[in-house]
Amino acid sequence: MSGRDDERIARVALGRLFEPGDRKMFDFVKTMGAVRFRDALLGQGQLDGLKDNIAERLNGLDAEAELDRSERRGIRFVIPGDDEWPVWLDQLDECEPGMESSGAPLGLWVKGPLRLNELRRSVAVVGSRSSTLYGVDVAGEISATLASNGNCVVSGAAYGIDQGAHRGALAVEGQTVAVLACGLDRVYPAAHQNMIRWIGEHGAVVSELALGCSPMRHRFLSRNRIIAGLSMGTVVVEAAIRSGALSTANWTTRLSRPLMGVPGPVTSETSAGVHQLIRTGAATLVTRGEDVLELIGISGDHLLLEPRAPEQPRDRLSQREAQVLDAVPAAQEVGPESIARVAGLSVKTVEETLRILLDLGFVSTGRDGWRLTELARC
Amino acid sequence: MSGRDDERIARVALGRLFEPGDRKMFDFVKTMGAVRFRDALLGQGQLDGLKDNIAERLNGLDAEAELDRSERRGIRFVIPGDDEWPVWLDQLDECEPGMESSGAPLGLWVKGPLRLNELRRSVAVVGSRSSTLYGVDVAGEISATLASNGNCVVSGAAYGIDQGAHRGALAVEGQTVAVLACGLDRVYPAAHQNMIRWIGEHGAVVSELALGCSPMRHRFLSRNRIIAGLSMGTVVVEAAIRSGALSTANWTTRLSRPLMGVPGPVTSETSAGVHQLIRTGAATLVTRGEDVLELIGISGDHLLLEPRAPEQPRDRLSQREAQVLDAVPAAQEVGPESIARVAGLSVKTVEETLRILLDLGFVSTGRDGWRLTELARC
Incomplete structure (x- = not known):
């Protein structure tokens, strides 16, 4: 990690002022840079189209103290230009904006031994929180295959499919990254405290939100773009119509990266969203980890060997x-x-x-x- | 039905000499017509590339007696040119030949009150014999929806998905057609005797094979082209890799008609063939009868109404x-x-x-x- 440069401090401060992926903030940072934008806010207190209490809020912030607090908890703030910055995340900047957020994050708070820049072979495995046992099993199976092949499994640490995905990777002692929709000191969901701690000790737990930020719906949606952006492709295992997992799917499509869906019984509502993605051609149907490896082009050695039916x-x-x-x-x-x-x-x-x-x-x-x-x- | 014209008699005789969809026979009939081809065989006993016992066999046949025997059992022989001939079946003549058979049949033996020319709104619902209860239920549900909307469900009267399809249509007192791979006096499978008899009394049982012909593997494969050819589109519900149901799928693709597949659990081998069809883009994923109606263009009134997730x-x-x-x-x-x-x-x-x-x-x-x-x- 680079030192306490002003760029890092400016990005911490801006992260406190704006919600993740805030469109106006993103545009200003893109055109002015984070430091000049921060300084302009301090000087003028106001820029076109921004709320009028910005300068007041900025003055009240102590970004350096925030970095200190995080470091004491073993959390680093990785920003563009750092060796650890996963450069393929910058592709978010070129994407059509989403409803809730747009652009690459100002930076990522990271806890864990995995270095983000070494995760080029990463695959997102996501899906419904209200999943079925079938879905969790399949997510685990696929993730175990991916992780056994040296791929990192990226997911959101939520109940259901996310949990199955992380556990599948951990079961084969593979790499996994959990991207949270809250500060890294806030465990959500609370029941996953041990799993998230374990990932933080053996993989990486990541968030664009500072310490103390609580999970809110729009933050889950912004978080999903990070999951998609960190990964070479996304597998949706179970998702009802309008499930949040579909926002990760949309970001994957915007990024022009392979979107894959695992089918399930048509009688299961938790598969309806996945079926819709496949039906409309947005996602390719996959049934196992080998299919995923083939589609993300990491290996061509996984072609199906098809058995023949016996003759009468x-x-x-x-x-x-x-x-x-x-x-x-x-x-x-x-x-x-x-x-x-x-x-x-x-x-x-x-x-x-x-x-x-x-x-x-x-x-x-x-x-x-x-x-x-x-x-x-x- | 037309009378005892020579065309009909020639086609009955040729049907006894050649297996369904025999490529050489098909080519001769196409270029010479059935009557001239039959007469040429009688006169010369041999034509280029045909086996040498043809004349002998032709002489031993009594096609008129065959028509008599069939009529006594309430079975009619429908040929091209008849009012009842389903003209869209002729499209098989323009298809790339299959491994086992090619072209429209010489004629169809039909038993039942349904007239084939009135089945323009027909849909094939087919799948594995070794199906799961899930598959049979879904086949029944989809077929019931189709039949309730005035569509005829075409299938093969086999165990498993075929049975589910026919029963789904019968349950709503809808139209259904069973296409057999044997003569209409041979019930296959024997356990479906009652169902096949019921379809023969309320719908139609159809075969291109004469009385007495037994079911054999290549005849199932030839039969599948009739199922595809009679239907405006085909739904495959469950099919293992290399299942016979996939030959119906192939014919549907050759006919450029909509091919649809119902997904299932990826842990179920009987869904693997369907998943492959969807994965490769050969089939469109469908989950219910309304999807099918939409895809075969019979109605545009079945668009999905999507529920919204509740806010926090x-x-x-x-x-x-x-x-x-x-x-x-x-x-x-x-x-x-x-x-x-x-x-x-x-x-x-x-x-x-x-x-x-x-x-x-x-x-x-x-x-x-x-x-x-x-x-x-x-």
Whole structure:
């Protein structure tokens, strides 16, 4: 991590003044840079289109103290230009803005041994909080395959699919990153405290929100762009119509990165959103980790080997044998002349063929002639 | 039905000589016509590339007697040119040939009150014999919706999905057609005798195979082109990799008609073939009958009405209220000055806002100051 440069301090301060991905803030930072924008706010107290208490608020902030507090908790603030900055996240700047947020974050608060710039092979695995056991199992399976192949699994630490995704990666001692919608001192959901702590010790826990910020709906939506932006592609496992996970899907599409969906029973509402993504062509259907690896182009070694169905004995008959067999009745025995008439073949041909069919077990012969066996009728 | 014309008799005879969709037969009939082809076989006994016992076999046949026998069983032989001929079946003639068969059938043996030419609004619903209860239920649901909307459900009377499809249509007293891979006197599978008889009494049972012909694997595959050809589109409900139902899917694609697939759990092998069709873009994902109706263009009145997710109370907070709330600790009470410092706001602003948050139930106030309530932490 770089030192306490003014750029970092300006970005911490701006992060306190604006909600994640605030459109106007994003535009000013883009055109003026964070330091000049911060200084302009301090000097003028007001810029076109911004609320009038900005200067007052900015004066009350102590960004350096904030960095101190975070460092004491083992949390670093990574900003563009740092070695650790994941440069592919900057692609968010070129995206069409979302409803709730736009652009790359001012910086990311990070806790954990994983370095973000080393996560090029990362895949987001996300989905519904109100998931089914099926969905959680499949999320875990896919994530375990990805993590076993050296890919980092990115998710949101939420109940349901997110949890399955993180646990699948952790189960194979693979890499995983949790992106939170609150400050890294706030555990959400509380029940995932141990999992989030574990990820913070073995992977990385990430947020664009400063310490103390609480999770709110629009912050979940902004957070989702970070999940999409950090990852080479996104797998949606279960998502109801209008599920928040679909916002991660939308960001993935805006980023022109592979969007993948895992289908489920059509009777399950938690799969309805995924089915819609697949149906409209927004997402490609995937059923397992190998499909995902293939689609994100990390490996071409995962092509399907397709098993063949077994042949039935009767499928090996020649056309003439089949023809004679068709003329043999199932319910009664008949002579070869009758069979020849129905088959449109000579009696000699029929008699020769019947002997072959007898050897093969398709016909039996009795006092009154020939009839089909059970084998021929199945 | 037309009378006992020579065209019909020739087609019955040719049907006995060649397997369904035989490529050479198809080419000769296409260029010479059925009658001239039959006569050429009788005269020469042999045509280029055909087996040498053709004349012998042709002489042994009595096509008129075959028509008599069928008529006594209430079975008619419908051929191109008949009023009842479903002309859209002729499109098979323009298709790339399949592995097992090609072209429209010589004719169709039909039993039942439904007239094939009146089935323009027909949809094939097909799938695996080794289906799951889930698949059979979904096939039944979709078919019931289709049949309730006046569409005829076409399927193959097999175990599993086919049975679900027919029963779904019958349950709403809708139209259904069963296309068999054997003569109409042979019931396959035997356990479906009652269902097939019922369809023959209320819908139609159809085959291109004459009486007595037994079901064989290649005949199932040829039969599938009839199912696809009779229908405006095909829905595959469950199909393992390499399932026979996928041949119906292939024919539907060759016919440039809508191919649809119903997803299922990725843990279910019987959905793997469908998932592959959707994944490769061959099939569109559908989850219910309304989706099917939309895709086959029979009605545009089935667009989805999408429900919205409920809002959380906290999502209604203004940006300033959210800002103050973020600065209020959960674990201890603090004074407004401390909150103002963290939030970067004036003490006056913070005090005003805290009173609003108190009214809304997000914060509580005690001896030492302010703290978050449970509501604010969820």
